[in-house]
Amino acid sequence: MIRSEILKEIAPILRDQLVVCNIGIPSQELHAIDDQPTNFYMLGTMGLSSSIGLGLALAQDKTVISIDGDGSVLTNLCTLPTIANNVADNYILMIIDNGSYGSTGDQPTYTGKKTSLAGMARAAGCDNVVEVMDVDTGPALEKAIAEQKMTVMVVKCDSGNAKMPVITMDPVVIKDRFMKAVTA
């Protein structure tokens, strides 16, 4: 499966949660598949989806899912120790690990080679780290939400992108409706 197929499958699960979505095609795909006020789309700032999600989870009680990418986590690896040492049980970091910089044309990242993000998360001190195959994403995500324990999910999938339009919504509108959804 490629990222967009996973997002399509888990859209009904994501719909009820606060979601922070990674820059580029991941946000475009989620926006096209199931736009929700509970989605915060990143339009730039590669790497910070996990950090924004953690800050949000620590600041309020609702469940927060950060959808991240392997390339983005690799560029902000220091997020893993911060997550490990500041446990928020309403926080799920879901890394779509397609082994590539998908948004920029599927150039390979090191996670398709010798590097394991699950291993790095565990070494950073994260307690609940699960690596799942693309087809198992839905049940694994539902389990993580139900458990109410901070979880890092590494979802292994194929590289590839669906053709979706860019997001033209103004960033301040994205933020404003998201903040209203957070307090709703």
Place this chain on the structure above:
Amino acid sequence: MNIDKKITHDLVANDISFVTTVPCKQLAGVIEEIDNHDEIFHIPSNKEDEGMGLCAGAWMGGKRPAIIMQNTAIGVTINTLATLIQYYRMPLPMLISYRGELREPVACQVEMAVHTKALLAQMNIPTYHFHKQSDVEELDMILKYTFMCNKPVAILTDANFWGGYGDQ
């Protein structure tokens, strides 16, 4: 009141309850003071752009954030300031130790000091420079201003403000 206590007092008085830090020698006292205050959740970050991401999330979750960092971090955070904090229009007080100014003992610190104000000006970031201890009196107003206008705001605090480095 010493300046570490005064700064922390003003943060608390302005309802700032989420603070991320990357240390600088000059900031050691204020970071320690923040750790003594239960009203503030202190989350150390490993890199300042990561810290700004945490602050953006905390803001959207209903908390008033602040970041405490060294001026060298301006070089680390330009992209995050432009594409996250400014683009989505979020408030972020940045208490910044201004290394490489008068009374600086480490020459390399001057190399980012000479770019600090130019970069902040290029970014249209409101910038205040604390040079004397009494300048801290403005902090309360600066914090109110930051949350009024929803912008990142820089408070540069140099060695003279912090009382120098002693005999180095």
